[in-house]
Amino acid sequence: xxxxxxxxxxxxxxxxxxxxxxxxxxxxxxxxxxxxxxxxxxxxxxxxxxxxxxxxxxxxxxxxxxxxxxxxxxxxxxxxxxxxxxxxxxxxxxxxxxxxxxxxxxxxxxxxxxxxxxxxxxxxxxxxxxxxxxxxxxxxxxxxxxxxxxxxxxxxxxxxxxxxxxxxxxxxxxxxxxxxxxxxxxxxxxxxxxxxxxxxxxxxxxxxxxxxxxxxxxxxxxxxxxxxxxxxxxxxxxxxxxxxxxxxxxxxxxxxxxxxxxxxxxxxxxxxxxxxxxxxxxxxxxxxxxxxx
Amino acid sequence: xxxxxxxxxxxxxxxxxxxxxxxxxxxxxxxxxxxxxxxxxxxxxxxxxxxxxxxxxxxxxxxxxxxxxxxxxxxxxxxxxxxxxxxxxxxxxxxxxxxxxxxxxxxxxxxxxxxxxxxxxxxxxxxxxxxxxxxxxxxxxxxxxxxxxxxxxxxxxxxxxxxxxxxxxxxxxxxxxxxxxxxxxxxxxxxxxxxxxxxxxxxxxxxxxxxxxxxxxxxxxxxxxxxxxxxxxxxxxxxxxxxxxxxxxxxxxxxxxxxxxxxxxxxxxxxxxxxxxxxxxxxxxxxxxxxxxxxxxxxxxxxxxxxxxxxxxxxxxxxxxxxxxxxxxxxxxxxxxxxxxxxxxxxxxxxxxxxxxxxxxxxxxxxxxxxxxxxxxxxxxxxxxxxxxxxxxxxxxxxx
Numbered sequence: 055x056x057x058x059x060x061x062x063x064x065x066x067x068x069x070x071x072x073x074x075x076x077x078x079x080x081x082x083x084x085x086x087x088x089x090x091x092x093x094x095x096x097x098x099x100x101x102x103x104x105x106x107x108x109x110x111x112x113x114x115x116x117x118x119x120x121x122x123x124x125x126x127x128x129x130x131x132x133x134x135x136x137x138x139x140x141x142x143x144x145x146x147x148x149x150x151x152x153x154x155x156x157x158x159x160x161x162x163x164x165x166x167x168x169x170x171x172x173x174x175x176x177x178x179x180x181x182x183x184x185x186x187x188x189x190x191x192x193x194x195x196x197x198x199x200x201x202x203x204x205x206x207x208x209x210x211x212x213x214x215x216x217x218x219x220x221x222x223x224x225x226x227x228x229x230x231x232x233x234x235x236x237x238x239x240x241x242x243x244x245x246x247x248x249x250x251x252x253x254x255x256x257x258x259x260x261x262x263x264x265x266x267x268x269x270x271x272x273x274x275x276x277x278x279x280x281x282x283x284x285x286x287x288x289x290x291x292x293x294x295x296x297x298x299x300x301x302x303x304x305x306x307x308x309x310x311x312x313x314x315x316x317x318x319x320x321x322x323x324x325x326x327x328x329x330x331x332x333x334x335x336x337x338x339x340x341x342x343x344x345x346x347x
Numbered sequence: 348x349x350x351x352x353x354x355x356x357x358x359x360x361x362x363x364x365x366x367x368x369x370x371x372x373x374x375x376x377x378x379x380x381x382x383x384x385x386x387x388x389x390x391x392x393x394x395x396x397x398x399x400x401x402x403x404x405x406x407x408x409x410x411x412x413x414x415x416x417x418x419x420x421x422x423x424x425x426x427x428x429x430x431x432x433x434x435x436x437x438x439x440x441x442x443x444x445x446x447x448x449x450x451x452x453x454x455x456x457x458x459x460x461x462x463x464x465x466x467x468x469x470x471x472x473x474x475x476x477x478x479x480x481x482x483x484x485x486x487x488x489x490x491x492x493x494x495x496x497x498x499x500x501x502x503x504x505x506x507x508x509x510x511x512x513x514x515x516x517x518x519x520x521x522x523x524x525x526x527x528x529x530x531x532x533x534x535x536x537x538x539x540x541x542x543x544x545x546x547x548x549x550x551x552x553x554x555x556x557x558x559x560x561x562x563x564x565x566x567x568x569x570x571x572x573x574x575x576x577x578x579x580x581x582x583x584x585x586x587x588x589x590x591x592x593x594x595x596x597x598x599x600x601x602x603x604x605x606x607x608x609x610x611x612x613x614x615x616x617x618x619x620x621x622x623x624x625x626x627x628x629x630x631x632x633x634x635x636x637x638x639x640x641x642x643x644x645x646x647x648x649x650x651x652x653x654x655x656x657x658x659x660x661x662x663x664x665x666x667x668x669x670x671x672x673x674x675x676x677x678x679x680x681x682x683x684x685x686x687x688x689x690x691x692x693x694x695x696x697x698x699x700x701x702x703x704x705x706x707x708x709x710x711x712x713x714x715x716x717x718x719x720x721x722x723x724x725x726x727x728x729x730x731x732x733x734x735x736x737x738x739x740x741x742x743x744x745x746x747x
Contacts, residue, residue: 055566055569058563058565058566062562062563062565066562066563170586170587170615171585171586171587171590171615171619172615172618172619173618173619266562266563267560267562268587268619270587272560273560276560308563311561311563311566312566312569315555315557315566315567315570316555316556316557316558316567317529317555317556317557317558319558319561320558
C-alpha cells in the first residue's frame with residue numbers, strides 16, 4: 055500500500071506541480087491568471103497520442119512536435135486572450151477570455167479527437183520478465199516520467215531565472231512591469247516568450263502524465279482545478295511552492311484514496327484545501343502582501 | 348438582365364388558392380393510393396454516440412430496400428425520411444418538429460440514443476405520432492404519458508436483471524462488489540441493481556461510486572478483494588474507467604470475473620488494456636438470439652447473417668445485434684403497415700396486441716398496459732473476448 059501511495063502520489067503530484075508552474079509562468083509575466091493551463095495539459099496527452107499512435111511518428115519527434123504545438127498555443131493565448139484585456143486587468147476580464155479560449159479548444163478536441171479516452175503509447179517498453187521489470191512500480195514510465203519532467207523543469211527554470219540575462223529580465227517584468235519598461239526591457243516580447251514557455255511546460259506535463267491519465271479531452275477540467283490547488287497552496291508565482299504543493303496534493307489524494315476511497319477521496323482533498331486557505335490565505339510558501347497605508 | 352416582378356392582388360391569390368384546393372381535393376384519393384408511406388427516422392449517424400446508429404442504420408436500410416424492391420406494401424413504397432441527430436438532443440428535437448408536423452410521418456423510428464430520446468419523446472407524444480425506439484432508459488416508456496410510444500429493446504432494469512441473474516443463478520456466486528462512476532447513469536444503476544441483488548440473497552460485500560477520472564483504482568480493488576468479492580460488477584459507460592478496473596485486476600493477478608454493461612466489451616475498452624489477456628473472464632450484456640452457443644448462431648440470426656451476406660451488407664466491423672435491431676425496427680413497421688396500414692390509431696392498436704413477434708434481435712410482446720416489449724430471458728451475458736463476425740459467445744454456464 056505504501057509503495058502504491060508513493061509511486062502514484064508522486065507521479066500525479068508531479069503533473070499537478072507542472073500545471074501549477076504553467077499557471078505561475080504565465081502569471082509572473084502578465085499578472086493574468088490564465089485558465090489555459092489545464093488545456094495545455096490535456097493537449098499534451100491528446101497530441102502525443104495523435105502524433106505517435108495515429109500518425110506513426112517516432113516518440114522523440116512526437117515529443118518535440120507536442121512541445122512546439124504547446125509553444126505556439128502559448129503565443130496564440132497571449133495574443134488573442136491576454137493582450138486585449140491587459141489594459142483593464144483590474145476588471146478580471148482575463149477570467150472570461152482565457153477560459154473561453156480554453157473551452158473552445160476543448161470542444162474542438164472533443165469533436166475532432168472524440169469524447170472517449172484513448173491510449174497513450176508506451177514510450178519506453180519494459181520487459182516484465184527482466185530483473186528491472188519485476189519492480190513494477192518503479193520501472194513503469196508512467197510513474198517516473200512525470201517526476202523526471204518536474205525535476206528537469208524546476209532545475210531549468212531556476213537556471214533560467216538566476217543565471218541568464220533573459221531570465222532576470224523575466225523576473226524584472228514580474229516584479230514591476232512599469233519600471234522594467236522604463237529601463238528599456240521589451241515587455242511585450244518577454245511576455246510572449248513567457249507564454250510560449252508556459253505552453254511548453256503545460257504540454258510537457260500532459261505528455262509525461264498521459265500514460266496514467268490517458269489521452270482524454272475531459273482531463274482539461276481536472277488539470278485546471280488540480281493544477282490550481284498547488285498554486286493556491288504554495289502561493290501565487292512561487293514555483294517552489296507549486297512543486298511542494300503539487301507533490302503534497304498528489305500524495306494526500308492517493309493516501310485518501312486508500313484510506314477513505316470512492317468519491318470521499320475528492321471530498322477530503324477539497325476539505326484540506328479549504329482548511330489551508332483559511333489558515334494561510336497567502337499560501338504555504340507565500341508571504342503576506344504588505345499593504346501601503 | 349431585367350427581372351419582371353409580377354404582383355398579385357388579394358382576390359387573385361384567394362381564387363388561386365381555391366383552385367389549388369379544389370384540384371388537390373379532387374386528386375387526393377388517387378395520390379393517397381400510391382404515395383409512399385413515410386417513416387421519420389432519427390439515427391445519430393455522426394458525433395460521439397454514432398457507432399450504435401451506424402450499425403442500426405444498416406439493418407433498417409436493408410429492410411426498407413428489400414420491401415421497396417419487392418414493390419412496396421400494396422403498391423406503396425416506404426419512404427425513410429432520415430434526419431441525422433448528430434448525437435445532439437437539440438438536433439433531435441428540431442427534427443421531430445419537422446418530421447411530425449411538416450413531413451407528416453406515419454411513424455417515427457428513433458431517436459436511437461437515450462439522451463436524444465429523453466428530449467424527443469414528449470414532443471412526439473404531443474404530436475400524436477406512433478413512436479418506436481430501442482433506447483434503454485426505463486422512463487422512456489409510460490403508457491399514460493406516452494400512449495403511442497413503444498420499445499423494441501430491453502430496459503436498463505432488464506439489463507441489470509440479466510447481469511444479476513448470471514451472477515446469482517448461473518455462476519452461483521454469493522459475494523459481489525458493485526461499483527460505478529459518479530455519473531447519473533452509474534449511480535442510478537448501482538442504486539437500482541444492488542437492492543435486486545440483495546433481494547436474491549447475494550451478499551454485496553462492497554459498493555461505491557468512484558470518480559472516473561481517478562487514475563489509480565488499486566485501492567478500490569484491494570478493498571473489494573479484502574471484502575471477499577467473488578465478482579466485480581462495474582456500472583459505467585466510460586471506457587477509461589472500465590479499462591482501469593481491468594488493468595488493475597490484471598496487474599494484481601486477481602482472477603475475479605468482471606460482469607457488467609456492454610461497454611466492457613467495446614473496442615474503446617479493448618484499446619486501453621495494458622495486455623490483451625486482461626480481457627479474459629470479462630462478461631458483458633448481450634442478447635440470446637444474436638450470440639454464438641456451441642459455435643453456432645440461433646436459426647433466426649443465422650438466416651439473417653446469410654441475408655446480410657447476400658445483400659453485401661458489412662457487419663464484421665460493427666455489432667450483429669445493432670444491425671439486427673435496425674432490421675427488427677423496420678420489419679416491425681413493415682409488418683404493421685401490411686396488416687393495418689399507416690394510420691396512427693390503427694398502428695397503435697396493432698402494436699398493443701403484438702404477441703411473441705419473432706424478431707432477429709428479440710421476441711416482442713406488447714399489451715395496452717405494457718409497451719416494453721423485450722423478454723427478460725433473452726438478456727444474457729457474453730464473453731467479451733470472443734467477438735467474431737460482429738457476435739459474441741454466450742458466457743459460460745448458460746444452457747444453450
